[in-house]
Amino acid sequence: MKIDNTKAQMRKGILEYCILEILESSDAYASDIIETLKKAKLIVVEGTLYPLLTRLKNAGLLEYRWEESNSGPPRKYYSLSKSGKEFQKDLKITWEELQTAVKIITNTPKNHE
Amino acid sequence: MNKTININLSGIIFYLDEEAYNLFNRYLIQVKNELESQEGGEEIIADIEARIAELFTIRLEKSRHQVITIHDINFICDTLGSPKEFMGEEEQSNEAHLNEVKSKKRLFRNPDEKVIGGVSSGIAAYFGTNMILIRIIFLLFLPFTGIGILLYVILWAAIPEAKTTAQKLQMKGEPVNLSNIKKSVTDELEGVKERFGQFGKNSSAKNNSFIIFLNRIASFILQVIEVVLKFIFNFIKIVLIIVASITGFVLFMILFGTIAETWNISGLNVISINGNLLGLNIAQAMLGNGIDLKLLQAGTLLILLFPILVLITLVAKALGRPLTKAKLFNVIGGISFLIGLAFIVYTVGQVATSFRVKATEMKKIQLSGRVFDIRADILERNEGFLFELNDDRLRIENIELQIKESKDSTASLILKHRAKGKSNSFARQRARLFDYPIDQTGEILSLSEYFSVPKEALYRGQALKVTLYLPPGSEIFMDPSIENLIFNIENAHDMLDENMLGHTWKMTEDGLLCADCEAIDYFSGSDVNGIMKDKEGKEEKEESSGMQRKIKELESEIKRLKSE
Numbered sequence: 001m002k003i004d005n006t007k008a009q010m011r012k013g014i015l016e017y018c019i020l021e022i023l024e025s026s027d028a029y030a031s032d033i034i035e036t037l038k039k040a041k042l043i044v045v046e047g048t049l050y051p052l053l054t055r056l057k058n059a060g061l062l063e064y065r066w067e068e069s070n071s072g073p074p075r076k077y078y079s080l081s082k083s084g085k086e087f088q089k090d091l092k093i094t095w096e097e098l099q100t101a102v103k104i105i106t107n108t109p110k111n112h113e
Numbered sequence: 114m115n116k117t118i119n120i121n122l123s124g125i126i127f128y129l130d131e132e133a134y135n136l137f138n139r140y141l142i143q144v145k146n147e148l149e150s151q152e153g154g155e156e157i158i159a160d161i162e163a164r165i166a167e168l169f170t171i172r173l174e175k176s177r178h179q180v181i182t183i184h185d186i187n188f189i190c191d192t193l194g195s196p197k198e199f200m201g202e203e204e205q206s207n208e209a210h211l212n213e214v215k216s217k218k219r220l221f222r223n224p225d226e227k228v229i230g231g232v233s234s235g236i237a238a239y240f241g242t243n244m245i246l247i248r249i250i251f252l253l254f255l256p257f258t259g260i261g262i263l264l265y266v267i268l269w270a271a272i273p274e275a276k277t278t279a280q281k282l283q284m285k286g287e288p289v290n291l292s293n294i295k296k297s298v299t300d301e302l303e304g305v306k307e308r309f310g311q312f313g314k315n316s317s318a319k320n321n322s323f324i325i326f327l328n329r330i331a332s333f334i335l336q337v338i339e340v341v342l343k344f345i346f347n348f349i350k351i352v353l354i355i356v357a358s359i360t361g362f363v364l365f366m367i368l369f370g371t372i373a374e375t376w377n378i379s380g381l382n383v384i385s386i387n388g389n390l391l392g393l394n395i396a397q398a399m400l401g402n403g404i405d406l407k408l409l410q411a412g413t414l415l416i417l418l419f420p421i422l423v424l425i426t427l428v429a430k431a432l433g434r435p436l437t438k439a440k441l442f443n444v445i446g447g448i449s450f451l452i453g454l455a456f457i458v459y460t461v462g463q464v465a466t467s468f469r470v471k472a473t474e475m476k477k478i479q480l481s482g483r484v485f486d487i488r489a490d491i492l493e494r495n496e497g498f499l500f501e502l503n504d505d506r507l508r509i510e511n512i513e514l515q516i517k518e519s520k521d522s523t524a525s526l527i528l529k530h531r532a533k534g535k536s537n538s539f540a541r542q543r544a545r546l547f548d549y550p551i552d553q554t555g556e557i558l559s560l561s562e563y564f565s566v567p568k569e570a571l572y573r574g575q576a577l578k579v580t581l582y583l584p585p586g587s588e589i590f591m592d593p594s595i596e597n598l599i600f601n602i603e604n605a606h607d608m609l610d611e612n613m614l615g616h617t618w619k620m621t622e623d624g625l626l627c628a629d630c631e632a633i634d635y636f637s638g639s640d641v642n643g644i645m646k647d648k649e650g651k652e653e654k655e656e657s658s659g660m661q662r663k664i665k666e667l668e669s670e671i672k673r674l675k676s677e
Contacts, residue, residue, distance in 0.1 A: 030164060045194020047144075050160045054153045065437035071174065072167030073123035076160065 015042055015052065017095060020061065020080065020088035029067070029075040053078065061087050117180055121225070122166040123159070127173075129181045136186045138282055140196070145280070147196040157199075159276070165189055220336055221275035221284040230269040238284050239333075270347050271340020361420065398507055398572040399464055409460045415453030422446035468574055472540035473531045478551060480524040483584065486556045488592035506548075506565040511576040513600035514560070516589070518620055519582035526551065529578040530564070546570045549577060562597055583620040588628065590617045606630075 015037070022028060022036050030053060037043045056062045061084035064076045080088060118134045119126050129137060144161060148154040172185055223234035226244065233251060237244030251265060275281045400406040423446060426439040436442060519525065530547045534540030549564040564577045579598070583589060591599075593614040602610055604618070604625040617628040 030160065031167065045192065045198060046164065047161065047193040047196065047199040050157045050164070051148065051151060051199055054157045054160065058153050066435075069167070072170040073125060073163045075167075076163075 011042065014095075016056065017088075017091045018042060019049075019052065019056065020084060020091060023062065023078055023080045024085070024088050027077050027079040029077045031075075033078070056084075060084070122169070123163040125166050125170065127166070127169050127181055128179060129186075130183075133181050133183045133186045136183060137181075137189075140186065140190055142282055143196040144199070145282075147199055151200065155276070161193065164193070168192065219280075219284065220272055220333065221280055222269070222272045223281075223284060224274050224276075225281070229265070231274065232265055232268045232272060235272060235275070235284060236268075240329075267340055267344045268337075270344040271337070364420075400460065401569065401571050405460045405463055408456045412453040412456030412460070415449040415456065418453075419446035419450035467535045467539070467571075468533045469535060470537050470540045471531055471533045471574070472537060472544045473529050474541070474544035474547075476528040476530070478526040478528070480526060480553055480558065482556065483524065483587040484556050485524070485558050485581075485583075485587070485589040486592065487558045487560065487581070487589055487595055489560045489562050489594045489598055491562060491594055505568050507568055507570065507572060508563045508565050509572070509575050509577075510563045510597075512562065512564060512598055513576075513578050514595060514598040514602075515578070515580040515600065516602050516618075516620075516625065517580055517582055518622070518624065519584045522584045524584060524587060525582050527580045527582065529580070531574070531576045531578070532566075532570075533574040540573075543570050543573055543575070547575065547577065549579070560595065560598060585620050585622055587620050588617055589620070591615065 018037065018040070019033060022033055028036075030049060033053075034043070034046050034049055037049070043049060053062065057064060057078070061081055062078050063081045063084075064078045066074045067077050069075045116131045117128045118131065119128050120134070120137075121127075141162075145158060148157050148161075151157065168189060169181060169185065172188065173179070173181070220239045221235050222231040223238055224231050226234040228248070233247040234244040237247045240247075275284045400409060422442045426436050426442050429436045429439070528549055530544050530549075532540055532543035532547075534543050543566075547564050547566050550561045552559040560579065564575075566575055581589075591614050596611065596614060599610045599613070602613060602625070604613060604627070605621070605623045606627060608627070613625075613627075616630055618625045619628045620626075
């Protein structure tokens with residue numbers, strides 16, 4: 001079992017949730033999302049995001065519209081679809097549950113000591 | 114001086130120096146190989162190309178350079194990352210077989226160098242030949258059987274267009290040089306080995322290239338089959354689209370005609386035949402100028418909004434810029450269609466109920482004298498249409514004239530005006546409102562081809578029956594101008610109406626007797642017609658034999674001239 005592989009898998013699951021979280025506050029085009037994710041150090045290279053966005057869109061969680069851009073080609077502005085919003089709420093609950101779970105577990109040994 | 118190559122990325126042209134181009138080319142092929150097999154792969158590739166175009170634009174603006182160099186490409190590679198990472202690390206187990214960057218050629222249509230659909234240039238790129246050659250081959254096929262056209266259309270329908278830059282690179286494949294040929298030969302060999310075990314160990318280079326050639330031909334044939342199937346499918350699709358658009362067009366024109374009718378836009382009246390409806394306004398005559406007409410006008414416009422909005426979204430879609438609010442558009446169109454329909458149904462219902470009850474009003478006009486010459490003022494626009502809207506009166510042509518024996522010794526005209534209405538009182542009120550101009554000057558009795566009602570009475574199936582009662586012994590000349598008025602006039606000879614015209618008739622106790630008819634006129638209607646036909650036939654025969662004689666004369670004349 002490779003440590004890198006485990007790290008990547010942990011990150012990947014969270015990544016989808018984070019994209020939904022970013023889009024929940026406001027619509028954004030790919031580069032905005034990349035910027036935010038990069039700042040949070042969740043991704044290193046941009047390339048990983050595009051397949052993910054397309055997959056989320058094809059799953060019906062995201063919608064997009066075209067907007068003209070001054071620098072470069074027209075941009076795809078993504079937004080959460082109705083089912084995307086529900087999905088995001090669901091994931092939020094799961095994430096909070098996980099967080100508490102991890103907290104409890106990481107704190108437990110101390111209590112036993 | 115460095116050579117620059119221009120590429121088109123997401124619709125923007127960039128100039129790359131040679132070094133940058135080679136690196137970028139390789140990078141894009143990797144991206145393509147990595148993502149193409151994925152679901153929605155083409156879309157992801159297009160997204161990435163758009164991002165690269167954006168990054169290029171930003172960098173060129175910052176550096177104030179014109180040409181993209183290897184530094185820019187390296188920046189792109191660093192920012193976007195290695196294509197192998199794109200699908201995430203979960204694919205790591207598959208990594209082994211992805212290591213090999215294969216750039217197999219595929220058949221695409223070339224949108225950059227096209228005359229019609231880019232088929233020739235695409236095929237030329239695939240086989241590495243000159244596209245002029247392929248075009249000449251197509252042209253050679255053209256004059257013979259049309260196979261060239263059919264083949265071209267099939268190929269056009271079947272071969273996808275190279276849309277992304279990566280596809281364009283794949284279309285051209287790698288440049289053919291010695292090292293590449295060797296590389297592709299070994300690649301092919303590997304593949305063949307996998308499939309046929311030990312085969313190919315001792316094959317010479319010549320044999321290998323032959324195998325490659327066969328491979329390509331085979332895949333080409335497969336693609337053609339695919340193309341043919343797609344073509345059949347597309348053909349059915351096109352037929353359906355054509356049928357649908359014709360139906361749509363007809364419906365649209367009918368609707369448009371209704372609108373032109375309700376709004377009385379003369380000149381735009383597409384459903385008028387021979388100009389019958391121009392100047393006449395059915396809707397106004399039926400609905401008046403009140404709320405009902407407004408409702409119908411609004412209804413037709415609201416209904417029209419639907420196809421227009423659908424058309425706009427379809428056009429936008431066809432132009433590759435689907436409207437973000439297309440759904441909203443269609444919902445609005447649909448709702449307005451339903452409201453419009455409701456308006457129209459309401460007004461039509463209103464009108465329909467006002468045809469429920471009928472009432473008849475009678476008027477008697479005494480005539481003087483015993484000799485009459487009956488005639489009619491022919492309408493200027495007499496094309497058999499039912500009614501016409503005049504400034505403030507509705508002119509209606511629905512008149513039937515009868516001639517009967519009078520019970521007393523004086524001549525009289527009885528006018529029976531029938532009208533319909535929502536209720537008995539409405540119908541009766543309407544029946545009273547009519548005006549039929551009649552004039553008797555000496556013997557001449559002038560009738561009119563129309564009667565009129567006030568515009569406010571609206572058209573509600575009004576009809577007028579005019580009966581002329583003549584005492585026995587009186588005489589009447591029936592002028593041909595009353596042809597459109599008379600309706601099955603009884604007479605002692607059972608003659609048809611049209612044959613009665615132009616003759617003087619005497620009222621007797623046996624009915625009307627013709628005073629000046631020739632023997633032939635006394636036959637019953639059908640016999641008269643038969644005799645008339647025979648007569649015409651004879652004339653025709655005579656005419657044609659005369660013609661033949663003339664032709665013979667001319668022929669002999671020609672012979673004479675020739676011999677001279």
